[in-house]
Amino acid sequence: MYEFDYHRASSVADALSALGKAEDGTVISGGQTLLPTMKQRLASPSDLIDIGSLDELSGISADGNGVTIGAATTHATVAGSGDVNKAIPALAALAGGIGDPHVRNLGTIGGSIANNDPAADYPAACLALGATITTNNRSISADDFFTGLFDTALENDEIVTGVTFPRADKAAYMKFANPASRYALVGVFVAKTGEGVRVAVTGAGEDGVFRVEEMESALAGDFSSAAIAGISVSSDGLNNDIHASPDYRAHLIGVMARRAVDAANG
Amino acid sequence: MPTVSMTVNGKSVSGEVPANTLLVEFLRETLGLTGTHVGCDTSQCGACVVHVDGKAAKSCTRLAVQCEGAEVATIEGLANGADLHPMQEAFRENHGLQCGFCTPGMIMAAVDIANRHGGKVDEETIRHELDGNICRCTGYHNIVTAIAAGAAAMGK
Numbered sequence: 001m002y003e004f005d006y007h008r009a010s011s012v013a014d015a016l017s018a019l020g021k022a023e024d025g026t027v028i029s030g031g032q033t034l035l036p037t038m039k040q041r042l043a044s045p046s047d048l049i050d051i052g053s054l055d056e057l058s059g060i061s062a063d064g065n066g067v068t069i070g071a072a073t074t075h076a077t078v079a080g081s082g083d084v085n086k087a088i089p090a091l092a093a094l095a096g097g098i099g100d101p102h103v104r105n106l107g108t109i110g111g112s113i114a115n116n117d118p119a120a121d122y123p124a125a126c127l128a129l130g131a132t133i134t135t136n137n138r139s140i141s142a143d144d145f146f147t148g149l150f151d152t153a154l155e156n157d158e159i160v161t162g163v164t165f166p167r168a169d170k171a172a173y174m175k176f177a178n179p180a181s182r183y184a185l186v187g188v189f190v191a192k193t194g195e196g197v198r199v200a201v202t203g204a205g206e207d208g209v210f211r212v213e214e215m216e217s218a219l220a221g222d223f224s225s226a227a228i229a230g231i232s233v234s235s236d237g238l239n240n241d242i243h244a245s246p247d248y249r250a251h252l253i254g255v256m257a258r259r260a261v262d263a264a265n266g
Numbered sequence: 267m268p269t270v271s272m273t274v275n276g277k278s279v280s281g282e283v284p285a286n287t288l289l290v291e292f293l294r295e296t297l298g299l300t301g302t303h304v305g306c307d308t309s310q311c312g313a314c315v316v317h318v319d320g321k322a323a324k325s326c327t328r329l330a331v332q333c334e335g336a337e338v339a340t341i342e343g344l345a346n347g348a349d350l351h352p353m354q355e356a357f358r359e360n361h362g363l364q365c366g367f368c369t370p371g372m373i374m375a376a377v378d379i380a381n382r383h384g385g386k387v388d389e390e391t392i393r394h395e396l397d398g399n400i401c402r403c404t405g406y407h408n409i410v411t412a413i414a415a416g417a418a419a420m421g422k
Binding site: 105 | 285322
Protein backbone atom coordinates (compact mmCIF):
# COMPACT_ATOMS: atom_id res chain seq x y z
CA MET A 1 0.00 0.00 0.00
CA TYR A 2 1.11 3.59 -0.54
CA GLU A 3 2.74 5.56 2.26
CA PHE A 4 0.77 7.62 4.76
CA ASP A 5 1.18 8.93 8.29
CA TYR A 6 -0.49 7.17 11.21
CA HIS A 7 -1.70 8.70 14.47
CA ARG A 8 -3.00 6.61 17.34
CA ALA A 9 -5.47 9.00 19.00
CA SER A 10 -5.53 9.10 22.79
CA SER A 11 -8.95 10.79 22.91
CA VAL A 12 -11.58 12.27 20.62
CA ALA A 13 -10.03 15.69 21.27
CA ASP A 14 -6.61 14.36 20.28
CA ALA A 15 -8.11 12.83 17.12
CA LEU A 16 -9.73 16.14 16.17
CA SER A 17 -6.44 17.93 16.70
CA ALA A 18 -4.58 15.46 14.47
CA LEU A 19 -7.35 15.67 11.88
CA GLY A 20 -7.05 19.46 11.84
CA LYS A 21 -3.29 19.35 11.27
CA ALA A 22 -3.37 16.71 8.53
CA GLU A 23 -3.23 17.73 4.90
CA ASP A 24 -5.90 15.23 3.83
CA GLY A 25 -6.53 13.12 6.90
CA THR A 26 -9.26 10.63 7.58
CA VAL A 27 -10.42 8.72 10.63
CA ILE A 28 -9.94 4.96 10.83
CA SER A 29 -11.65 2.64 13.30
CA GLY A 30 -12.12 -0.98 12.20
CA GLY A 31 -10.84 -0.16 8.73
CA GLN A 32 -12.81 -2.98 7.12
CA THR A 33 -14.00 -0.71 4.34
CA LEU A 34 -11.31 1.97 4.39
CA LEU A 35 -8.26 -0.30 4.05
CA PRO A 36 -9.59 -2.20 1.00
CA THR A 37 -10.60 1.15 -0.49
CA MET A 38 -7.07 2.50 0.05
CA LYS A 39 -5.51 -0.63 -1.48
CA GLN A 40 -7.55 0.04 -4.61
CA ARG A 41 -6.55 3.75 -4.50
CA LEU A 42 -10.22 4.71 -4.41
CA ALA A 43 -9.19 6.69 -1.35
CA SER A 44 -5.71 8.00 -0.63
CA PRO A 45 -5.67 9.95 2.62
CA SER A 46 -2.35 11.51 3.67
CA ASP A 47 -2.96 10.64 7.32
CA LEU A 48 -4.91 7.99 9.22
CA ILE A 49 -6.14 8.96 12.66
CA ASP A 50 -6.98 5.79 14.60
CA ILE A 51 -9.91 6.04 17.00
CA GLY A 52 -10.58 2.30 17.09
CA SER A 53 -9.18 1.72 20.57
CA LEU A 54 -10.83 4.67 22.33
CA ASP A 55 -12.89 3.37 25.24
CA GLU A 56 -14.96 6.55 25.24
CA LEU A 57 -16.36 5.57 21.81
CA SER A 58 -17.10 1.94 22.58
CA GLY A 59 -20.04 0.37 24.32
CA ILE A 60 -23.81 0.10 24.40
CA SER A 61 -26.30 1.62 26.80
CA ALA A 62 -30.06 1.14 26.93
CA ASP A 63 -32.96 2.89 28.60
CA GLY A 64 -36.73 2.94 28.19
CA ASN A 65 -36.48 4.96 24.99
CA GLY A 66 -33.95 2.94 23.09
CA VAL A 67 -30.27 2.07 22.74
CA THR A 68 -27.19 4.19 22.24
CA ILE A 69 -24.21 2.56 20.55
CA GLY A 70 -20.72 4.05 20.67
CA ALA A 71 -19.17 4.73 17.27
CA ALA A 72 -16.26 2.30 17.71
CA THR A 73 -18.51 -0.60 18.75
CA THR A 74 -18.03 -3.57 16.45
CA HIS A 75 -20.78 -5.30 14.50
CA ALA A 76 -20.09 -8.50 16.47
CA THR A 77 -20.61 -6.66 19.75
CA VAL A 78 -23.90 -5.17 18.56
CA ALA A 79 -25.07 -8.55 17.24
CA GLY A 80 -24.31 -10.20 20.57
CA SER A 81 -25.58 -7.44 22.83
CA GLY A 82 -28.32 -8.44 25.24
CA ASP A 83 -29.51 -4.83 25.39
CA VAL A 84 -29.85 -4.52 21.61
CA ASN A 85 -31.43 -7.96 21.24
CA LYS A 86 -33.99 -7.02 23.87
CA ALA A 87 -34.78 -3.48 22.67
CA ILE A 88 -34.49 -3.83 18.88
CA PRO A 89 -33.82 -7.43 17.84
CA ALA A 90 -33.95 -6.45 14.15
CA LEU A 91 -30.94 -4.18 14.70
CA ALA A 92 -28.93 -6.97 16.32
CA ALA A 93 -29.85 -9.30 13.46
CA LEU A 94 -28.77 -6.69 10.91
CA ALA A 95 -25.38 -6.32 12.61
CA GLY A 96 -25.01 -10.11 12.65
CA GLY A 97 -25.49 -10.23 8.89
CA ILE A 98 -22.86 -7.68 7.89
CA GLY A 99 -19.94 -9.11 5.90
CA ASP A 100 -18.60 -12.25 7.56
CA PRO A 101 -17.61 -13.18 11.14
CA HIS A 102 -14.05 -11.86 10.79
CA VAL A 103 -15.18 -8.55 9.33
CA ARG A 104 -17.80 -8.20 12.08
CA ASN A 105 -15.09 -8.57 14.73
CA LEU A 106 -13.38 -5.38 13.51
CA GLY A 107 -15.88 -3.26 11.55
CA THR A 108 -17.70 -0.57 13.52
CA ILE A 109 -21.06 1.16 13.37
CA GLY A 110 -19.51 4.64 13.25
CA GLY A 111 -17.34 3.71 10.30
CA SER A 112 -20.24 2.19 8.41
CA ILE A 113 -22.39 5.25 8.90
CA ALA A 114 -19.68 7.85 8.23
CA ASN A 115 -18.70 6.09 5.01
CA ASN A 116 -22.33 5.80 3.81
CA ASP A 117 -21.63 3.12 1.24
CA PRO A 118 -24.79 2.84 -0.90
CA ALA A 119 -24.86 -0.92 -0.15
CA ALA A 120 -24.10 -0.77 3.58
CA ASP A 121 -26.69 -2.16 6.00
CA TYR A 122 -26.66 0.29 8.93
CA PRO A 123 -27.94 3.34 6.99
CA ALA A 124 -31.23 1.50 6.37
CA ALA A 125 -31.67 0.86 10.10
CA CYS A 126 -30.83 4.47 10.95
CA LEU A 127 -33.32 5.90 8.47
CA ALA A 128 -36.14 3.44 9.20
CA LEU A 129 -35.88 3.72 12.98
CA GLY A 130 -35.36 7.48 12.94
CA ALA A 131 -31.98 7.27 14.65
CA THR A 132 -29.98 10.23 15.89
CA ILE A 133 -26.29 10.39 15.00
CA THR A 134 -24.12 12.11 17.59
CA THR A 135 -20.83 13.77 16.71
CA ASN A 136 -18.22 15.60 18.77
CA ASN A 137 -20.27 18.80 18.57
CA ARG A 138 -23.90 18.12 17.61
CA SER A 139 -26.72 15.66 17.06
CA ILE A 140 -27.98 14.97 13.53
CA SER A 141 -31.17 13.12 12.64
CA ALA A 142 -30.72 10.24 10.19
CA ASP A 143 -33.07 12.13 7.85
CA ASP A 144 -30.46 14.88 7.53
CA PHE A 145 -27.31 12.77 7.89
CA PHE A 146 -27.26 10.65 4.74
CA THR A 147 -26.87 13.16 1.92
CA GLY A 148 -25.82 11.05 -1.06
CA LEU A 149 -23.43 8.47 -2.43
CA PHE A 150 -20.60 8.11 0.14
CA ASP A 151 -21.69 11.52 1.37
CA THR A 152 -22.96 12.64 4.77
CA ALA A 153 -23.69 15.84 6.67
CA LEU A 154 -20.39 15.44 8.55
CA GLU A 155 -18.02 18.40 8.34
CA ASN A 156 -14.32 17.79 7.74
CA ASP A 157 -13.54 18.43 11.40
CA GLU A 158 -16.33 16.25 12.76
CA ILE A 159 -16.27 12.67 14.08
CA VAL A 160 -19.24 10.38 14.72
CA THR A 161 -19.23 9.45 18.41
CA GLY A 162 -22.41 7.41 18.67
CA VAL A 163 -25.84 6.51 17.35
CA THR A 164 -29.11 6.43 19.30
CA PHE A 165 -31.90 4.18 18.06
CA PRO A 166 -35.45 4.51 19.43
CA ARG A 167 -37.28 1.35 20.37
CA ALA A 168 -39.60 -0.06 17.73
CA ASP A 169 -42.97 -1.72 18.25
CA LYS A 170 -42.20 -3.88 15.24
CA ALA A 171 -39.14 -4.00 13.01
CA ALA A 172 -37.29 -6.30 10.64
CA TYR A 173 -34.53 -6.13 8.05
CA MET A 174 -34.38 -8.32 4.98
CA LYS A 175 -31.34 -8.36 2.74
CA PHE A 176 -30.74 -9.90 -0.65
CA ALA A 177 -26.96 -10.15 -0.37
CA ASN A 178 -24.41 -10.24 -3.12
CA PRO A 179 -23.16 -13.82 -2.69
CA ALA A 180 -19.49 -12.80 -2.93
CA SER A 181 -19.23 -9.54 -1.01
CA ARG A 182 -22.26 -9.97 1.31
CA TYR A 183 -23.12 -6.34 0.60
CA ALA A 184 -26.80 -5.71 0.00
CA LEU A 185 -27.99 -5.85 -3.59
CA VAL A 186 -31.18 -4.71 -1.93
CA GLY A 187 -31.88 -4.43 1.78
CA VAL A 188 -35.14 -3.20 3.25
CA PHE A 189 -35.60 -2.18 6.88
CA VAL A 190 -39.23 -1.81 7.99
CA ALA A 191 -40.01 -0.22 11.35
CA LYS A 192 -43.17 0.67 13.23
CA THR A 193 -42.36 3.13 15.99
CA GLY A 194 -44.24 5.74 17.98
CA GLU A 195 -43.55 8.11 15.10
CA GLY A 196 -45.25 5.89 12.53
CA VAL A 197 -44.12 3.39 9.90
CA ARG A 198 -40.97 3.74 7.86
CA VAL A 199 -39.56 1.68 5.00
CA ALA A 200 -35.90 2.34 4.19
CA VAL A 201 -34.01 0.80 1.28
CA THR A 202 -30.26 0.30 0.95
CA GLY A 203 -28.21 -1.21 -1.86
CA ALA A 204 -30.55 -0.01 -4.58
CA GLY A 205 -30.44 3.78 -4.83
CA GLU A 206 -27.91 5.75 -6.89
CA ASP A 207 -27.86 8.30 -4.06
CA GLY A 208 -27.73 5.75 -1.26
CA VAL A 209 -30.40 4.92 1.31
CA PHE A 210 -33.96 6.17 0.68
CA ARG A 211 -37.52 5.76 1.95
CA VAL A 212 -40.53 4.34 0.08
CA GLU A 213 -43.34 6.64 1.17
CA GLU A 214 -46.10 4.85 -0.77
CA MET A 215 -45.37 1.69 1.22
CA GLU A 216 -45.19 3.65 4.47
CA SER A 217 -48.67 5.13 3.90
CA ALA A 218 -50.15 1.74 3.07
CA LEU A 219 -48.52 0.09 6.10
CA ALA A 220 -49.66 2.87 8.44
CA GLY A 221 -53.25 1.81 7.74
CA ASP A 222 -52.63 -1.93 7.60
CA PHE A 223 -49.28 -3.31 8.77
CA SER A 224 -49.37 -6.45 6.65
CA SER A 225 -47.47 -7.64 3.59
CA ALA A 226 -50.79 -7.79 1.71
CA ALA A 227 -51.12 -4.03 2.10
CA ILE A 228 -48.01 -3.43 -0.04
CA ALA A 229 -48.41 -6.36 -2.43
CA GLY A 230 -49.78 -4.12 -5.18
CA ILE A 231 -47.14 -1.41 -4.90
CA SER A 232 -44.45 -1.42 -7.56
CA VAL A 233 -41.34 0.69 -7.09
CA SER A 234 -40.00 2.68 -10.04
CA SER A 235 -36.57 1.72 -11.34
CA ASP A 236 -35.71 5.38 -11.93
CA GLY A 237 -32.64 6.34 -9.92
CA LEU A 238 -31.74 2.75 -9.01
CA ASN A 239 -28.23 1.33 -9.39
CA ASN A 240 -27.23 -0.44 -12.57
CA ASP A 241 -24.10 -2.59 -12.32
CA ILE A 242 -22.77 -6.04 -13.15
CA HIS A 243 -24.64 -7.51 -10.20
CA ALA A 244 -28.20 -6.35 -10.94
CA SER A 245 -30.21 -4.11 -13.26
CA PRO A 246 -32.44 -1.28 -12.00
CA ASP A 247 -35.55 -3.29 -12.91
CA TYR A 248 -34.34 -6.29 -10.92
CA ARG A 249 -33.50 -4.11 -7.94
CA ALA A 250 -36.96 -2.48 -8.12
CA HIS A 251 -38.54 -5.93 -8.08
CA LEU A 252 -36.36 -7.01 -5.14
CA ILE A 253 -37.43 -3.96 -3.11
CA GLY A 254 -41.03 -5.21 -3.22
CA VAL A 255 -40.03 -8.78 -2.33
CA MET A 256 -37.72 -7.76 0.53
CA ALA A 257 -40.24 -5.25 1.90
CA ARG A 258 -43.00 -7.87 2.04
CA ARG A 259 -40.66 -10.38 3.69
CA ALA A 260 -39.58 -7.74 6.19
CA VAL A 261 -43.17 -6.90 7.12
CA ASP A 262 -43.97 -10.59 7.57
CA ALA A 263 -40.87 -11.02 9.74
CA ALA A 264 -41.73 -7.93 11.79
CA ASN A 265 -45.18 -9.39 12.44
CA GLY A 266 -43.47 -12.56 13.63
CA MET B 267 8.42 5.69 11.74
CA PRO B 268 5.72 4.45 14.14
CA THR B 269 6.55 1.79 16.70
CA VAL B 270 4.38 -1.14 17.66
CA SER B 271 4.46 -3.71 20.44
CA MET B 272 2.34 -6.81 20.47
CA THR B 273 2.36 -10.41 21.59
CA VAL B 274 2.50 -13.03 18.84
CA ASN B 275 1.93 -16.65 19.86
CA GLY B 276 2.84 -15.74 23.41
CA LYS B 277 6.09 -13.92 22.61
CA SER B 278 6.48 -10.16 22.94
CA VAL B 279 7.60 -8.42 19.77
CA SER B 280 8.17 -4.75 19.17
CA GLY B 281 9.84 -2.50 16.69
CA GLU B 282 9.48 0.21 14.13
CA VAL B 283 7.22 -0.53 11.19
CA PRO B 284 6.13 1.66 8.29
CA ALA B 285 2.52 2.73 8.89
CA ASN B 286 1.39 1.04 5.69
CA THR B 287 2.56 -2.41 6.86
CA LEU B 288 -0.35 -4.81 6.99
CA LEU B 289 -0.52 -7.20 9.93
CA VAL B 290 -0.07 -10.13 7.53
CA GLU B 291 3.07 -8.51 6.08
CA PHE B 292 4.43 -7.95 9.59
CA LEU B 293 3.79 -11.61 10.47
CA ARG B 294 5.21 -13.06 7.27
CA GLU B 295 8.03 -10.70 6.36
CA THR B 296 9.20 -9.24 9.66
CA LEU B 297 8.58 -12.24 11.93
CA GLY B 298 8.99 -14.96 9.30
CA LEU B 299 5.68 -16.59 10.25
CA THR B 300 4.70 -17.66 6.75
CA GLY B 301 1.94 -20.02 7.84
CA THR B 302 -0.55 -17.17 7.51
CA HIS B 303 -1.32 -16.84 3.80
CA VAL B 304 -2.33 -13.98 1.54
CA GLY B 305 -5.01 -15.09 -0.87
CA CYS B 306 -7.14 -12.34 -2.34
CA ASP B 307 -5.72 -9.36 -0.39
CA THR B 308 -9.21 -7.83 -0.66
CA SER B 309 -10.69 -9.20 2.61
CA GLN B 310 -12.86 -11.80 0.94
CA CYS B 311 -11.06 -15.17 0.98
CA GLY B 312 -10.01 -15.59 4.62
CA ALA B 313 -6.64 -17.30 3.94
CA CYS B 314 -5.06 -14.66 6.21
CA VAL B 315 -7.30 -15.20 9.26
CA VAL B 316 -5.49 -14.96 12.60
CA HIS B 317 -6.77 -14.27 16.09
CA VAL B 318 -6.40 -10.76 17.49
CA ASP B 319 -7.22 -10.59 21.20
CA GLY B 320 -8.97 -13.93 20.89
CA LYS B 321 -11.16 -13.03 17.93
CA ALA B 322 -10.79 -14.06 14.30
CA ALA B 323 -9.64 -11.25 12.04
CA LYS B 324 -8.42 -10.86 8.48
CA SER B 325 -4.77 -9.89 8.80
CA CYS B 326 -4.72 -8.44 5.27
CA THR B 327 -7.25 -5.86 6.42
CA ARG B 328 -5.51 -4.71 9.57
CA LEU B 329 -2.47 -2.49 9.89
CA ALA B 330 0.32 -3.76 12.12
CA VAL B 331 0.25 -0.42 13.98
CA GLN B 332 -3.44 -0.94 14.78
CA CYS B 333 -2.44 -4.00 16.83
CA GLU B 334 -0.58 -2.06 19.52
CA GLY B 335 -0.82 -4.04 22.74
CA ALA B 336 -2.76 -6.84 21.07
CA GLU B 337 -2.36 -10.56 21.55
CA VAL B 338 -2.07 -12.16 18.14
CA ALA B 339 -2.30 -15.91 17.54
CA THR B 340 -1.34 -17.52 14.23
CA ILE B 341 -1.46 -21.06 12.88
CA GLU B 342 2.12 -21.56 14.12
CA GLY B 343 0.94 -21.03 17.70
CA LEU B 344 -1.71 -23.75 17.75
CA ALA B 345 0.27 -26.97 18.07
CA ASN B 346 1.90 -27.94 21.35
CA GLY B 347 5.31 -29.04 20.12
CA ALA B 348 4.81 -32.17 18.07
CA ASP B 349 1.22 -32.55 19.28
CA LEU B 350 -1.24 -31.05 16.83
CA HIS B 351 -4.08 -28.88 18.13
CA PRO B 352 -7.35 -30.89 18.12
CA MET B 353 -8.60 -28.81 15.17
CA GLN B 354 -5.42 -29.46 13.19
CA GLU B 355 -5.70 -33.15 13.99
CA ALA B 356 -9.34 -33.13 12.84
CA PHE B 357 -8.38 -31.55 9.50
CA ARG B 358 -5.65 -34.20 9.07
CA GLU B 359 -7.92 -37.07 10.09
CA ASN B 360 -10.82 -35.96 7.86
CA HIS B 361 -8.69 -34.81 4.96
CA GLY B 362 -10.10 -31.29 5.34
CA LEU B 363 -7.88 -29.88 2.64
CA GLN B 364 -6.95 -30.35 -0.97
CA CYS B 365 -4.23 -27.93 -2.11
CA GLY B 366 -3.90 -26.62 1.45
CA PHE B 367 -3.60 -22.92 0.63
CA CYS B 368 -6.75 -21.89 2.51
CA THR B 369 -6.07 -24.29 5.40
CA PRO B 370 -4.34 -21.97 7.90
CA GLY B 371 -7.19 -19.46 7.63
CA MET B 372 -9.78 -22.23 7.72
CA ILE B 373 -8.29 -23.71 10.88
CA MET B 374 -8.02 -20.35 12.65
CA ALA B 375 -11.63 -19.60 11.67
CA ALA B 376 -12.62 -23.10 12.80
CA VAL B 377 -11.09 -22.63 16.24
CA ASP B 378 -12.99 -19.34 16.51
CA ILE B 379 -16.23 -21.11 15.53
CA ALA B 380 -15.61 -23.78 18.18
CA ASN B 381 -14.79 -21.13 20.79
CA ARG B 382 -18.10 -19.35 20.16
CA HIS B 383 -20.45 -22.25 19.41
CA GLY B 384 -19.02 -25.07 21.48
CA GLY B 385 -18.45 -28.73 20.73
CA LYS B 386 -21.93 -29.51 19.42
CA VAL B 387 -21.98 -26.93 16.63
CA ASP B 388 -24.18 -28.18 13.77
CA GLU B 389 -23.38 -28.38 10.06
CA GLU B 390 -25.66 -25.50 9.06
CA THR B 391 -24.01 -23.19 11.58
CA ILE B 392 -20.53 -24.21 10.43
CA ARG B 393 -21.39 -23.55 6.78
CA HIS B 394 -22.90 -20.17 7.67
CA GLU B 395 -19.88 -19.25 9.79
CA LEU B 396 -17.56 -20.00 6.85
CA ASP B 397 -18.99 -17.02 4.94
CA GLY B 398 -15.60 -15.36 5.13
CA ASN B 399 -13.40 -18.29 4.08
CA ILE B 400 -13.10 -19.47 0.52
CA CYS B 401 -11.67 -22.85 -0.58
CA ARG B 402 -10.96 -22.50 -4.27
CA CYS B 403 -10.60 -26.29 -4.60
CA THR B 404 -14.25 -26.30 -3.40
CA GLY B 405 -13.36 -28.88 -0.78
CA TYR B 406 -15.95 -27.69 1.70
CA HIS B 407 -17.49 -31.07 2.50
CA ASN B 408 -14.46 -32.42 4.34
CA ILE B 409 -13.66 -29.01 5.83
CA VAL B 410 -17.11 -28.88 7.42
CA THR B 411 -16.75 -32.47 8.65
CA ALA B 412 -13.33 -31.64 10.09
CA ILE B 413 -14.60 -28.55 11.91
CA ALA B 414 -17.44 -30.51 13.50
CA ALA B 415 -14.97 -33.20 14.63
CA GLY B 416 -12.42 -30.63 15.80
CA ALA B 417 -15.00 -28.66 17.75
CA ALA B 418 -16.18 -31.84 19.45
CA ALA B 419 -12.58 -32.77 20.31
CA MET B 420 -11.89 -29.28 21.69
CA GLY B 421 -14.95 -29.62 23.91
CA LYS B 422 -13.58 -32.73 25.61
